[in-house]
Amino acid sequence: xxxxxxxxxxxxxxxxxxxxxxxxxxxxxxxxxxxxxxxxxxxxxxxxxxxxxxxxxxxxxxxxxxxxxxxxxxxxxxxxxxxxxxxxxxxxxxxxxxxxxxxxxxxxxxxxxxxxxxxxxxxxxxxxxxxxxxxxxxxxxxxxxxxxxxxxxxxxxxxxxxxxxxxxxxxxxxxxxxxxxxxxxxxxxxxxxxxxxxxxxxxxxxxxxxxxxxxxxxxxxxxxxxxxxxxxxxxxxxxxxxxxxxxxxxxxxxxxxxxxxxxxxxxxxxxxxxxxxxxxxxxxxxxxxxxxxxxxxxxxxxxxxxxxxxxxxxxxxxxxxxxxxxxxxxxxxxxxxxxx
Amino acid sequence: xxxxxxxxxxxxxxxxxxxxxxxxxxxxxxxxxxxxxxxxxxxxxxxxxxxxxxxxxxxxxxxxxxxxxxxxxxxxxxxxxxxxxxxxxxxxxxxxxxxxxxxxxxxxxxxxxxxxxxxxxxxxxxxxxxxxxxxxxxxxxxxxxxxxxxxxxxxxxxxxxxxxxxxxxxxxxxxxxxxxxxxxxxxxxxxxxxxxxxxxxxxxxxxxxxxxxxxxxxxxxxxxxxxxxxxxxxxxxxxxxxxxxxxxxxxxxxxxxxxxxxxxxxxxxxxxxxxxxxxxxxxxxxxxxxxxxxxxxxxxxxxxxx
Numbered sequence: 305x306x307x308x309x310x311x312x313x314x315x316x317x318x319x320x321x322x323x324x325x326x327x328x329x330x331x332x333x334x335x336x337x338x339x340x341x342x343x344x345x346x347x348x349x350x351x352x353x354x355x356x357x358x359x360x361x362x363x364x365x366x367x368x369x370x371x372x373x374x375x376x377x378x379x380x381x382x383x384x385x386x387x388x389x390x391x392x393x394x395x396x397x398x399x400x401x402x403x404x405x406x407x408x409x410x411x412x413x414x415x416x417x418x419x420x421x422x423x424x425x426x427x428x429x430x431x432x433x434x435x436x437x438x439x440x441x442x443x444x445x446x447x448x449x450x451x452x453x454x455x456x457x458x459x460x461x462x463x464x465x466x467x468x469x470x471x472x473x474x475x476x477x478x479x480x481x482x483x484x485x486x487x488x489x490x491x492x493x494x495x496x497x498x499x500x501x502x503x504x505x506x507x508x509x510x511x512x513x514x515x516x517x518x519x520x521x522x523x524x525x526x527x528x529x530x531x532x533x534x535x536x537x538x539x540x541x542x543x544x545x546x547x548x549x550x551x552x553x554x555x556x557x558x559x560x561x562x563x564x565x566x567x568x569x570x571x572x573x574x575x576x577x578x579x580x581x582x583x584x585x586x587x588x589x590x591x592x593x594x595x596x597x598x599x600x601x602x603x604x605x606x607x608x609x610x611x612x613x614x615x616x617x618x619x620x621x622x623x624x625x626x627x628x629x630x631x632x633x634x635x636x637x638x639x640x641x642x643x644x
Numbered sequence: 645x646x647x648x649x650x651x652x653x654x655x656x657x658x659x660x661x662x663x664x665x666x667x668x669x670x671x672x673x674x675x676x677x678x679x680x681x682x683x684x685x686x687x688x689x690x691x692x693x694x695x696x697x698x699x700x701x702x703x704x705x706x707x708x709x710x711x712x713x714x715x716x717x718x719x720x721x722x723x724x725x726x727x728x729x730x731x732x733x734x735x736x737x738x739x740x741x742x743x744x745x746x747x748x749x750x751x752x753x754x755x756x757x758x759x760x761x762x763x764x765x766x767x768x769x770x771x772x773x774x775x776x777x778x779x780x781x782x783x784x785x786x787x788x789x790x791x792x793x794x795x796x797x798x799x800x801x802x803x804x805x806x807x808x809x810x811x812x813x814x815x816x817x818x819x820x821x822x823x824x825x826x827x828x829x830x831x832x833x834x835x836x837x838x839x840x841x842x843x844x845x846x847x848x849x850x851x852x853x854x855x856x857x858x859x860x861x862x863x864x865x866x867x868x869x870x871x872x873x874x875x876x877x878x879x880x881x882x883x884x885x886x887x888x889x890x891x892x893x894x895x896x897x898x899x900x901x902x903x904x905x906x907x908x909x910x911x912x913x914x915x916x917x918x919x920x921x922x923x924x925x926x927x928x929x930x931x932x933x934x935x936x937x938x939x940x941x942x943x944x945x946x947x948x949x950x
Contacts, residue, residue: 358854360850360853360854386856386857386858387856388856389853389854389855389856390854390855390856390857391856394854394855395854397847397850397851397854399847402846402847402848403847403848403850403851404848404851405848405851405852405866405869405870406848406870406944406945406946407869407870407943407944407945408865408866408869409945416855416857416861416865417855417856417857420855420856420857421856452945452946454945454946465851468851468855
C-alpha cells in the first residue's frame with residue numbers, strides 16, 4: 305500500500321464570479337521515503353493541493369480521496385485530522401519571515417508541538433527542541449531557544465521551520481516553495497539540509513516549486529501542473545531527458561542551464577495561464593502552445609501514456625499520445641523545435 | 645525597562661510645562677473677570693478692585709504665571725476663587741469618585757468588549773457576530789445623556805434596584821459607570837474583532853494550525869496575544885478619556901465627580917480649579933500612555949526599550 309494515495313482530488317472555491325476549480329482530477333501515489341516534485345507556475349493549483357492534504361483550507365470544497373496510512377484524510381473528523389497534522393504529516397511554508405509567531409519564543413513554538421503530540425514533559429520537550437535546532441544547523445541551540453523569530457535571519461528562520469516540521473518525526477513532509485523567499489546563496493543550503501534530513505529519516509518529501517532547478521537534484525519523481533491539472537508525470541531523470549509536453553518544453557527553455565548552448569537567448573512562454581473561473585473547453589495550454597491543432601481546441605486531452613515512452617511517462621497532450629487524429633509530436637526533439 | 649520608564653518620565657516634564665502655559669493662558673484669555681463674579685452684582689468698584697488686588701490679579705500676567713509655577717512646584721495649586729478652599733483638597737475629594745466611576749466603566753469595557761470582539765471574530769458572519777456587532781454599534785452611538793436616561797428609567801424608576809443620582813455607596817456607581825463604559829466597550833469590541841480577524845489571516849496562524857494545535861490554543865496563545873497589541877493601545881487611551889470625559893455622564897446622574905466640577909468651575913471663572921483640573925487630566929493621559937508603552941514591551945518582544 306502506498307503511503308499517500310491521492311485519487312481524483314479536486315478543490316473548488318466559491319467566488320462572487322462563480323465557482324473556481326483550483327485543483328481538478330489530480331491523482332498520484334507516493335511510497336514511504338520517496339520524494340516527489342510538484343512543478344507549476346503561480347495559480348497552477350500546487351499550493352492548494354498541499355493545503356488540501358493538510359486539511360488547511362476550510363473555504364474550499366474538496367472532492368476525491370486522499371488515502372494516508374489507511375485513512376481517507378478528506379473524511380476524517382477534525383480532532384483526528386489534528387492528530388495527524390504536525391505529527392504524521394508536516395508542512396514547511398514559503399515565507400519564513402511571516403510563518404513564525406512574532407510574540408512567542410522559538411523554543412515555545414517548538415516545544416508546544418512536541419508536547420502536544422508526544423505528551424513529553426517540559427524538560428524532555430526542551431531537550432528535544434534543542435537537539436532539533438542543532439540538527440538543522442543553528443549554532444548555540446540552547447541559547448537560541450529563548451530567542452524570538454525576529455532575532456533570526458531569513459535562512460535561519462527557514463531552518464527553524466524545518467526543525468518544526470521534523471519535531472515529531474513525520475512520515476511525510478510537504479515543502480511549499482521553501483526557498484522562494486530566501487537569498488540565492490542560502491537556497492542551496494536549505495534545500496540540501498532538507499534533503500539530507502529526510503533521506504536520513506526515510507521521510508517522504510513533497511517538494512512544491514515553480515523552479516525546475518529545485519526539482520532536478522532533489523526528487524525521484526515529478527508532477528508538472530498547469531491550470532489546476534497534472535499535465536505531465538514521470539521520474540525526474542525521464543522528465544529532464546525526454547520531456548513530452550509542450551508546456552514542460554516551455555519551462556525548460558525558459559530556464560538557464562549549464563548543459564545547453566548558453567549563447568542562445570532564453571525563451572519565455574508567451575501568454576497567460578487559463579482563467580479557472582471559465583476554463584477553456586479543450587486543452588488548457590492550447591492558447592500558449594506553438595504546436596496546437598484543431599483537436600486541441602475542441603476536446604480536452606486525458607492524462608495518458610506518451611506514445612514513445614509508454615510505461616515511463618504520463619502526459620496530457622494530443623500531440624504526444626498515440627490515438628486517431630493525434631500524435632503529431634511523437635519523436636519531436638524540443639531542444640531544436642521547429643514551428644509545427 | 646526601568647531606565648526606559650525613568651527616561652519616559654523625564655520626557656513628560658516639557659509636555660507638562662506646555663500644558664501649564666496653555667491652561668494658564670486660556671483661563672486668562674477667557675472673557676469674564678473673576679473678581680466681578682466673586683464680588684457679586686451689587687459690589688462697588690472699590691470692593692472689586694480690592695478683591696482683584698487681594699487675588700494678585702493686578703500683577704503683570706508673566707509674574708502671575710511665575711508665581712503659579714512656583715506654587716505648583718511646592719504642591720500648592722492655589723485656592724478656589726469661589727469658596728476659598730485649597731484646590732488640591734477639592735480635587736482629592738472629587739477624584740476618587742470619578743476614579744470609581746472610571747474603574748467600573750473600564751471593567752465593563754474589558755469584560756464585555758474583549759470577549760464579545762473575540763467571539764465575534766471567531767464566529768464571523770454568523771448571527772452571533774451580527775448580534776455582537778449590532779450591540780457594539782448601539783454602544784458606540786448611544787450618547788450618555790440618552791443611554792443614561794434610559795438606564796435610569798429601567799433600573800431606577802421601573803425596577804427600582806439601583807439609585808439614579810448622587811454618590812455614597814458602590815451601588816451609586818453602577819449605572820453611571822456602565823453608561824460611561826458603553827461607548828468604549830463598543831469601541832473595544834469592534835477593535836478586538838478587526839484585530840483578531842487580521843491576525844487570524846496571518847501565516848503564523850496557518851503554521852499553528854499545521855502543527856495540529858487545537859483551536860483553543862491557536863485562538864488564544866497564537867492569535868489573541870498578537871491582537872492584544874492594538875487593543876491595549878486603545879484601552880489605554882480610553883482610560884484617559886474615561887477619567888476625564890465623564891462630564892455628560894456625571895451631569896445626567898448628578899454625580900459629584902471631576903467632570904461636573906470642571907464644568908462648574910469654568911462657569912464660575914474659578915481659574916485655580918480649572919487650571920488644576922487641566923493639569924490633572926493631562927497627567928492622567930500622560931500616565932496612561934506611559935503604561936501602554938510599558939505594556940508593549942511585555943507583549944511584543946520586537947519592541948525593546950533598552
